[in-house]
Amino acid sequence: MRSIFRVFTLSLLCTYSSIIAQEQDSIEFFPHHFNRIQLDPELSLLTALGDGFLKDAYDLDIGTGLSADFYLHKNWYVGTRFLNINTRVEKSEKIGDIQSTRIFTFGVQGAYVHQFNKRLYLDLIAGIGTTGYYHDSKFGTNFRDSATSIWAGPKISYRINNFFGIFLGSEIRRDFMNIAVSPQLEDYFGNVNLLTLRAGVRFITH
Amino acid sequence: MKLVKPGFYGVILLFFALSLYSCTPVSIENNKRILVQGKFVTPEGTALQGIRVSTITDINSFLSRGQGTLSEALSDQNGNISMVSLDVNPGILCLDITGTSNDRRLQSFTVCDSAFSRNETLLDLGEWVLKELIETRIIIRHNSDFNYSLKFESSSVEININDWNELNSYDEADLDSKYSTREGFINSENQVETLKLITADNSRVNLQLQNAQGVYIYEFEVDEIDNHYEIDL
Structure with a gap:
């Protein structure tokens, strides 16, 4: 929790100071264009929403992720996204004797990019992917649950120079779980809703 | 003299590792949970609190033997129990029922797949009468x-x-x-x-x-x- 707070604080300070200094900005920025690639490593602060098993039985650690995007046009890009979330089980009677669970998502995404000025951008992102919930049971056998995930949310990025930037964002995500359960548990195990705050750095090519 | 390539030993090791893995008879079923529910009472109909119910399975692999717990919970003040359990496939799922009270000594049971009514995702124990020993x-x-x-x-x-x-x-x-x-x-x-x-x-x-x-x-x-x-x- 502390590290994500530090990242947010640092990002906000950088953004603020850069905006103040923007008046005297002498860097010549190349606008986004076709063929440009950007890499966004990130840290995510996740909160499970609703009455599902993830909110009820787990504590979520900070997620780590990476997006790799390819610009089709100065206002559009597509890409892939990886996200890993480690968890701690708090109430095993709600989910069975599980010791720990790692949630790994891989998917594709697309975004519309709005440029406020030569440094500040807003990305409106939506994506779809597959998620695996990898469990360690208490007697040592591993197993997994699978899900289809969709996500959407804005991301504000600030370019420090032509090749490097920072970003802040939020995201709402829904996992459609493929777990077979009795009708009494369908709501509980059927879906997972996650609210995510994201912060990271952005590497941009040419 | 003909030399054996190091890759050959890798293949042999991989084969043995896969063989050991396949010897493990019990695995937890992916994408599945079972709801275990029921009520515990005395012969007089009084609710029994603190009855421990565990779903267990036999582990009889090459490297380990014993019993593993798939879920565990205690009955509440109304004698009701409701818990989510993992399932095994292949393997036999058993229920272990024991009292935890120091005041009275109650019957305990271990019952397996064939002894209780079970469908794909629900294991309904109904009303269990536990007698004092x-x-x-x-x-x-x-x-x-x-x-x-x-x-x-x-x-x-x-x-x-x-x-x-x-x-x-x-x-x-x-x-x-x-x-x-x-x-x-x-x-x-x-x-x-x-x-x-x-x-x-x-x-x-x-x-x-x-x-x-x-x-x-x-x-x-x-x-x-x-x-x-x-x-x-």
């Missing part, structure tokens, strides 16, 4: 070797004689239609032997002792908690 001690004072024969009406009597485990062995040939029978020999080394009978049902017990001096026959009613009888041979 009756414990009776028969203290035998003796100074000679003797044979004993113990017959009891109930089929669910657990017998201990001091720490002699051989008395727990159960010979199907000794069973008749109504009575369970156990027989054995005790030497004169210990001057006092204690037979401990534990059952949930009232039962009549016939004990026959035979030494060099003669045959002695006794009959006991096992129907009181912490009752005990003494015999001087």
Whole structure:
């Protein structure tokens, strides 16, 4: 929790100071264009929403992720996204004797990019992917649950120079779980809703 | 001399690793949970709180043996239990039911797949009646070797004689239609032997002792908690 707070604080300070200094900005920025690639490593602060098993039985650690995007046009890009979330089980009677669970998502995404000025951008992102919930049971056998995930949310990025930037964002995500359960548990195990705050750095090519 | 490439040993190791992995007979089923629910009461209908229910399975792999727990929970103040369990495939799913109260000693059960009604994702125990256990001690004072024969009406009597485990062995040939029978020999080394009978049902017990001096026959009613009888041979 502390590290994500530090990242947010640092990002906000950088953004603020850069905006103040923007008046005297002498860097010549190349606008986004076709063929440009950007890499966004990130840290995510996740909160499970609703009455599902993830909110009820787990504590979520900070997620780590990476997006790799390819610009089709100065206002559009597509890409892939990886996200890993480690968890701690708090109430095993709600989910069975599980010791720990790692949630790994891989998917594709697309975004519309709005440029406020030569440094500040807003990305409106939506994506779809597959998620695996990898469990360690208490007697040592591993197993997994699978899900289809969709996500959407804005991301504000600030370019420090032509090749490097920072970003802040939020995201709402829904996992459609493929777990077979009795009708009494369908709501509980059927879906997972996650609210995510994201912060990271952005590497941009040419 | 023909050299064996290092990759060959890698393939052999991989083969053995896969073989060991495939020897593990129990695996947890992906994408599945079972809801276990039920209620525990006394024969009088009083709700039983604190009954521990566990779903367990046998682990009998190359590297480990034993029992693994798939879920565990206690009944609430209304005697109800509701918990989510993992499932095994392949493997046998069993339920372990035990009381946790220090005030009273209750029946405990271990039942497996075939014994309870189970569909794909729901294991409904319904209403379980747990009886209080009756414990009776028969203290035998003796100074000679003797044979004993113990017959009891109930089929669910657990017998201990001091720490002699051989008395727990159960010979199907000794069973008749109504009575369970156990027989054995005790030497004169210990001057006092204690037979401990534990059952949930009232039962009549016939004990026959035979030494060099003669045959002695006794009959006991096992129907009181912490009752005990003494015999001087």
